[in-house]
Each structure stands twice: as C-alpha cells, then as structure tokens.
Amino acid sequence: MKARVLLLSLAALCTACTGPGGLAGRSTAAPGCPATARELPVEALYGSWQARFDGVPGTATVVLGKHPEYVGVRGTITRAAAAPSANPSVAQLAGDVDDEGELAIDESLDGRSISGVWSGTLQPDSCGREFRGTWRNAADETTHPFTLKKTERTAVK
Structure with missing residues (x-):
C-alpha cells in the first residue's frame, strides 16, 4: 500500500x-520581458547586432531597420574579410517574425537572389536581445548554428 x-x-x-x-x-523570461518573439515589437529588432556562426571564425555585424514596404526589417550583414588583402563581405537582409514566432531572415549577396536563410528563436531569458537558430547557405545547403546578440543598449518595452 x-x-x-x-x-x-x-x-x-x-x-x-x-x-x-x-x-x-x-x-x-524575466518579468516584463518577452518570452517569445511574437511578444516582441518589431521595433525591438531595429539596431546593431553581433552574429556568431558555429564553425566560422570571428563575428559579423548585423544592422536592422524598418522595412520600407511591409512590417518587418531590412538591413545588412558585414562579415570580416576572408583574407588580409580582401574586403569585408556585405549582404542585404530582409525578414520578420513568422507566424510560428521564429525570426525569419533572407540574405542576399547580390540584391536579387537569396544566398542565405536565417531561422532563429528568441531566447526567453535575454529580454529580446538574443536569438539562436540555424543559418543555411543557399549555394551548397550547408547549415551553421548561429547566435545573434543585440549590441545596442535599447530597452524592450
């Protein structure tokens, strides 16, 4: 018994x-902080971010702002030069938070075709300042886990 x-x-x-x-x-999530990206206002995505990709040395700088045509973001990612004599690589970004609450960003090296796709989840304990997910290279279908951290000290409201 x-x-x-x-x-x-x-x-x-x-x-x-x-x-x-x-x-x-x-x-x-901390009190007053969004637990998911669906609770995050789009304006919280605006600003400067630092991107790290597993298996890729160094960091990249991401700058996001208001998309002029729809509710979402548009911006750039600047990656360090692959060789000392080379120039940094700059690609265009556009995206939003999808219906499932994932950060979804398309990346384009030439402004016409998609060269990479980002899919990330807001980290609930980050107060809207960190996403983690997977970046897919459209050229060879390889994937790399990424971390995207806000570098500006703007508060989420």
Whole structure:
C-alpha cells in the first residue's frame, strides 16, 4: 500500500510540474520581458547586432531597420574579410517574425537572389536581445548554428 501511495504522489508531482501552469510550462523570461518573439515589437529588432556562426571564425555585424514596404526589417550583414588583402563581405537582409514566432531572415549577396536563410528563436531569458537558430547557405545547403546578440543598449518595452 505504501508503494502505491508513493507512486500516486510522484505522479501528482510530475503532473503539477509539466501540466498547464506547472513549472515546466512557465516562461523563463524575466518579468516584463518577452518570452517569445511574437511578444516582441518589431521595433525591438531595429539596431546593431553581433552574429556568431558555429564553425566560422570571428563575428559579423548585423544592422536592422524598418522595412520600407511591409512590417518587418531590412538591413545588412558585414562579415570580416576572408583574407588580409580582401574586403569585408556585405549582404542585404530582409525578414520578420513568422507566424510560428521564429525570426525569419533572407540574405542576399547580390540584391536579387537569396544566398542565405536565417531561422532563429528568441531566447526567453535575454529580454529580446538574443536569438539562436540555424543559418543555411543557399549555394551548397550547408547549415551553421548561429547566435545573434543585440549590441545596442535599447530597452524592450
């Protein structure tokens, strides 16, 4: 009988932790911070960001602003030169937060065709200042995990 009571108690504890409102269902976002990108105003995406790609040395600078044609962002990414005598690589970016709450950005080296695709999730404990996800190179279909961190000290409201 004691074993049955113990099992029922453990089952109730697990349900409380994982059910609606349970510990596992609670947001890890700080009070007043967005838990998902759907809660983030598009203006919070505007500004300067630092991008790091797993397996790629160095960082890249991303600058995002208001897209002139739709609710979203447009900007650039500047990557360091691959060789000391080369120029940095600059590509155009355009995107938004999709219906699933993912940051979705298309990248273009020539302004016409897509050269890369970003898909990232807002980190709930970052207060709108960090996304993590996957960048896909359209030329060879390779993927790299990325981290995108806001470098300006603007607050999310």
